[in-house]
Structures are given as C-alpha cells and as structure tokens.
Amino acid sequence: MQTVKMVITGPFSSGKTEFIRSISEIEVVTTERDITTEAERVKDQTTVAMDFGRITVDDDLVLYLFGTPGQRRFDFMWEILSEACWASW
Numbered sequence: 001m002q003t004v005k006m007v008i009t010g011p012f013s014s015g016k017t018e019f020i021r022s023i024s025e026i027e028v029v030t031t032e033r034d035i036t037t038e039a040e041r042v043k044d045q046t047t048v049a050m051d052f053g054r055i056t057v058d059d060d061l062v063l064y065l066f067g068t069p070g071q072r073r074f075d076f077m078w079e080i081l082s083e084a085c086w087a088s089w
C-alpha cells in the first residue's frame with residue numbers, strides 16, 4: 001500500500017477547505033477561525049494553519065490531503081506543509 005501526501009493550495013476563498021471536506025473519508029481536521037479583516041468578509045471563517053483529510057483511492061493507494069491557508073500572511077505554512085514528511089504527522 002502506498003500513502004501519498006497531497007498539498008492543496010491556492011488563493012484565499014478558492015475552495016481548498018471545501019474540496020477536502022467534499023472528498024475526505026474521515027472527518028476533516030480544520031483550523032477555521034473567524035474572519036477579522038474587513039476585505040475578507042466574503043465568508044465567516046478562514047483556515048489559519050491547515051486542513052487535513054484522507055481518501056482511499058484503491059487497495060494500493062491512500063491520499064493524505066493537506067490544505068494550506070490562502071493569505072500571504074500565513075505563507076510560512078505553505079513551506080511547512082509542503083516540506084514536512086507525512087510519516088511524522
């Protein structure tokens with residue numbers, strides 16, 4: 001069985017968290033917090049650290065899904081999530 005880490009990234013409010021929620025077979029670990037920036041009030045909450053979900057593709061393949069925050073002020077998480085070895089999570 002192969003386990004592959006997949007990082008879902010993109011701009012703020014592009015649907016990263018919703019995508020992972022839609023396909024994950026486990027309850028998604030989220031870090032949603034209330035929006036505090038006026039310019040971002042297109043929704044109520046935003047991801048401040050990461051999302052985590054998992055989907056079994058077939059007997060041989062499981063995907064670990066990591067979602068990043070979208071805002072530049074959280075860009076340190078892009079590297080952390082991209083570089084971290086999934087086995088250590």
Ligand SMILES: Nc1nc2c(ncn2[C@@H]2O[C@H](COP(=O)(O)OP(=O)(O)O)[C@@H](O)[C@H]2O)c(=O)[nH]1
Nearest residue numbers: 011012013014015016017018019043046047070
């Ligand atoms: N209509 C529609 N709305 C979506 C879709 N995916 C996400 N959204 C909405 O777009 C907004 C941003 O989604 P979210 O997953 O929080 O974006 P993120 O900031 O990239 O994690 C939310 O209000 C979602 O409900 C989609 O496929 N269709």
Ligand SMILES: [Mg+2]
Nearest residue numbers: 016017046047
């Ligand atoms: Mg999000």
